Amino acid sequence: MSDGQRAKKLLAEAANCDSVMIPDDVRIGKFERWDSLAHLRLVLAIEQKIGRQLDPDEAIRIESLADVVALLAPAA
């Protein structure tokens, strides 16, 4: 599974939807399923994957799949 697919799977789980529903260029505020609770679940899932709390500078950057990929990459 590619980094992009892993990120999309994480967002899909957080948003309670199928990965295929998530556009590759998904952005915060532009995909209805990515709501405030999905965002909470997504950040906590990223933290669980990488095994630590995100620094405020990291957490504030999460706006797209690419941002999730960047955070997961060191854990791959």
Next chain:
Amino acid sequence: MNTPMNVPINMPINAPTTGRPVRLQTKRFLLRSMTPNDPLERWISWLKDPEVVGTLNTPVRAYAADQVRSYIARGDNNKRYLIGIFDLATQVQIGFFRLEVEPFHRRVNFNVVVGEKSWWGKGVVNETREALLDEFFNNRGIEKVAGMPFARNFPAIFNYKAQGWHHEGTLRGHCISTSGGPRLDQYLFGLTKDDWRGIKKRNRTSRDREHNS
């Protein structure tokens, strides 16, 4: 969020308001300035709920109705607004905004609590805050708004970003944790009147494009 701690219980509950009360309606909600005569049971129950107050760094506490009433009486609809969010369908209050106005700078600091957990994740904050931004920018002379969510309040951060607010800074170790943990980081989000005009214009264009496609 300021809580009704250390407010004199004998403060007059019918303290005069000095400004124009807010009354606005969105698709799903009524927003109106609270008065000390409003029912307070729900508000009191939110202050006792760790899930509701936890992300606000407010201690869980059982407040007496008079304490909350005194707190509400401090809303003068001039420098401080306490605005209830009511579900239009049921007329039940589900949360509130506290807005602190700095008149000289024509700036408002926004705080919001959605106390009814069944409404979490349903777009309450941005639907209602949009109406308040329109009102304060267009009708109440405000030119800048700010919000300071705690760094672990991820739903609030989502809402600011999704609505187009700018992350203007990170305040490290800005507050003592009321639960005894390490000092807490906060973000500073902001939006100018011109920013908001641009966001509304982009949203209209986007809606028109969807409508015509």
